Amino acid sequence: MTINGSGPGHPSGDFPGGPLPLPQQANPTWMGQVQQQHYRPAPSGSGSQSGPVLPPAFPAARRGRSSAGVVGLVAAGGALGFLGLFLVLPFVLDSTGTAGFVVGFVASLLPLTAVLLAVFFIDRWEPEPTRLLFFAFIWGAVVSIAVTLLVQPVFSLAAGAASGLDHRTFAVTVQAPVVEEFAKSLGLLLLLFARKHFDGPVDGVVFAFTIAGGFAFTENILYFGRAIADSSTPSTELAVVFFLRGVMSPFAHAIFTGTTGLILGLAVRRWNTGMCILAFAVGLIPAMLLHSSWNSMGRNFLAQYLVVQVPIFLVAVLVIVLLRVAENRLTRQRLREYAAAGWFTAAEVDILATAGGRRYALRWAASMGRRPQMKAFLRAATRLAFTRQRILSGRDVPAHQRDELQQLAFIVALRAAVVG
Template identity: 40%
Template sequence: MLFQPTPPSSSLPGSSAGSGAPGTSGDWHQVMSFQQPQGPTPPNATRRPVIRRVLLWSAVVSVFGLAALAMTLIVTTAVGLQAAILGMLSASLALGIVIPLFIWVDRLEAEPARLLWFAFLWGALISTLAALLLNEIGVAVLAGTGADPLVAGAVLVAPLTEEVAKGLGVLLIFLFARREFNGVTDGIVYAGIVAAGFAFVENILYLGQTFLEAGAPGLVGLFIMRCLVSPFAHPMFTVCTGLALGLVAHRRRASSAWVVLVGLACAVFLHALFNYSAVAASEYYLVLFLVVQVPLFIAFLLLLRWARNRESRLMRDALTTYGMAGWYTPAEVAMLASPGERRRARRWAGGVGGKQAEKAMEAFQDESGELAMVRKHLISGGPDPVWQAREKRILDAVTAHRRVFVPQA
């Protein structure tokens, strides 16, 4: 349910809010009924919330710090300091390709930086450590069957252990940051960032080992194959899990668990197929690359574009409802649902009121994106007082931001 305050009386040039025209604040009560939300719970007067936050952050920092120390020791022991540094520098270039793409997908309703950092560090530290341990165990178990350990490890063990380790990080965000996991796009972004962190550390190891064995020419060759030709390999796999979690983000029931399991199975299958083409069928690698990997990459890009367009459409539909209540003009809704128009609006605000107005426009856009996600939760979950209070806060915020960049009469 939407909050029922008095809609704002000013908007961008040409606004009809408050004019009494159809679809604006003059007759918004005839469009649908709204419900006054309960206020937020009063703050805890004790020091316990602070203590809990300190303990939680201390635990998180400790876990990631120990994992970083362990991975540093593993990498430098395996390839040496020089090769590790060269591998890290080379692998960092792939991050410059992968991370911006997911940030682009996430632009309309950006995720909190703390969760993106958590996703990256989970992939780079926790997932890699878990995968190294589980891969060793899996290969040791299969060694008794007479199977080739290289092929068995790459095709049977690694896809399962690595996708489970990466998917667990996305699942933790899904479970413990549910207000920031709002659908398909969020699932894709979190999964992509987790996978980017995993691929970053994995590339350091592979590039460093290749440098030791084949020198600079080998390093350059592997860099081209892993960091330039297929930098999105791990994200392509793990996105299947994130997509599945995004599909059930608004119906978090045990009966929907099969959707997540199907997504994980798809991630494992694609990972195994990719590894098979590189290891077990290396003589047909080029053929498999053209027949399998290239179409998969094209499908991956189309998926990202679909997710972005879907988020734009959902945002437009949600904000149109608020526009009918007088909170936005049609021009504002169209602007907020289009990345290009959002950029032009920020430039317009900067020209009208300088840097302060440009920052207010950016905040107006960010808060409006969050408001659209709140609307989705209210539609799917009913009149939850927590979401209604959050809706009120955001509506107050967008009104305050608008006063900064709208020229006053």
């Protein structure tokens, strides 16, 4: 990787004669729309090479400080998860027995692994803090299950008779989709308190998949454990249930809740409280409908699975791919603006904003024993690009500009450590 070259800097602040014209490709994707009145140039980087040369081990050990919102959210999630265990664990154990619980727990790890690998793939461009992913998983695996157990009886009393459906049909096609999707998505709503890390549709999908993965994990323990406890042929019953839930539909809950996360993530781009609440309510509708559609499959299960559910899964994959492509293009454009201000060279932007370029950079750094430093540099550059996007959205501009200056200083330090 080349070291920073000098480049033309731009002054910051207001411009006489009206807003600064948008540069070419300022809106590279639908994820990065910028209004002309919000556009401002990147800070000048003409003197960025003069930063202190730090020991190579420094950036690898350094971690971004968590904001008060993140710390408070994780602490609250941990407390709620601990309290929820006193409701969820006895319920699951009573339904499965000890042997069923153990077998169900082990078997549930396989579909959970598939979902978490998907989360890793989606999230690897701009990784979310591990603490927030932990909150999301605990919310899904424990808190949302506890909320479901508490709300379902109330919902059944309030709406069961009015629906005109028999108890089982109501429970499967109405009660479960409504209550479970609401319980899971409450975690998404709470994650808005960590707004520096939840600021787009990719983040919404990542958090939604993690919550849903946790929920499905506990639910699978229950289903797999019951197959052991309640059947005269436990091995056969477990194989059937595992095939249906662990092989054919490991991503079902993720896709349901993922629609809510996607819609909420689109709304937080503008960060209007009313719009976010509305998006939360609107996002629940497709999640509940998809959930109800899945639960409604009966005798023609295989045909409906192939004709309806498989295409839905393929559409979900396509949406995720499009989100990744849009995220890459957005990163490239925002880093180009920093390159114009002298922080990066054009060649560095090509490396930082492409998957192939990043792999090349990591191999190059590994050959000199500096792979951790390079990995930190790549992540810092991506965070910087998305910080700039938040600035250009016109939301909390002064606070994000302070973050921008801190991140630029960190970039200089990381560069020195990578170059050695």
